[in-house]
Amino acid sequence: MIDNINKKNKNNVIWQYFYINKIKREKLNNHKSALLWFTGLSGSGKSTIANALEKKLYFMNIHTYILDGDNIRSGLCSDLSFIDKDRKENIRRVGEVSKLMVDAGLIVLSTFISPHRFERKKIRYILGKNQFIEIFIDTSFNLCKERDSKGLYKKVSNKKIKNFTGVDSVYELPVNPEIILNGEQKISVSVNKIILLLKSMKII
Template sequence: MTSEKDENVVWHQHVIDKTYRAKLKHQRPAVLWFTGLSGAGKSTIAGALENKLAEMGYHTYLLDGDNVRHGLCSDLGFSEQDRRENIRRIGELSKLMADAGLIVLSAFISPHREERALVRNMLPQGEFLEVFVNTSLDVCEQRDPKGLYKKARAGEIPNFTGIDSEYQAPLEPELDLPAGQASVDELVELCLVDLKQRGIIK
């Protein structure tokens, strides 16, 4: 059954489209989805990559999990349902930014494969790049930059990913970054090589 909203809401195709916007920017739009445990280095690597891309003249936008929860997702908690809705909203936002011709760097734990697949399916083939920031739980817990693992172990943070809530590692990511074994600069270089091979940057 089609809802009244579905019948009356129609996508308006404008003259200036994604292809035109990307051509102006001399790049191919893409969404790089950085996933991994808390403390894996997602935001650090994404930020360093964005800095490098900006130096090279590319147009980007970095979406960070904590930052988004200050505004767009400030009404959401950390239940399973709210976490899914958080990822859905970020996926829609990433899609709009890619439509603007940008290279979008999204850094979110996004622990479930189903949620990441949902975002992948929002975008055209080859535009979603799953980047697994592959850092072991031991290393993440040793780093514990925000003290969250300590609080989780003490029972102060329920449903904490990696401790009492599951993290499902990607099975076939476009990029698997050995973040527990390489420097940030080395990992950024791996990303740049991959982006060049895919024709997203020159």
């Protein structure tokens, strides 16, 4: 019964097109829009690199916005847990929000562990060609555990957290990311590599 109602409601939903579109917004901003999808283990450096990158892009007059995992879970996805089903729904919501923000003409920097390869692939599909840039922060588990800036690995060791990625929950490595960054290198090196990639793709 519920499925029939949802199907009927979906049939009544028609996407509304407006005069001001992504192409016009990109022209106004003087750069292309895209989604930079940072993925990697907790503590790999996703948020740190994204923060440094956004700062550099800001001083280049590039319009950006960071979607951070913890920030999203404090609001939009505060109703979700960390079981696989909810993790997938978390990423689905972020993908849809990212799509809207890319349509708004922004370069969106999303920093999520996003452990499932298929979920990342789905976001790539809904964004379209050259709109989804997967950035894998390749940092060893031991280094992530050593950093433990949020104290999460310690909580895992004390059995206060379950379903933790890399420990008792799977992380599926990206197959063909646009760029792989060594999590042990200097932040400035990682940032410059991403900038070069964006320039080579003629996004900025």
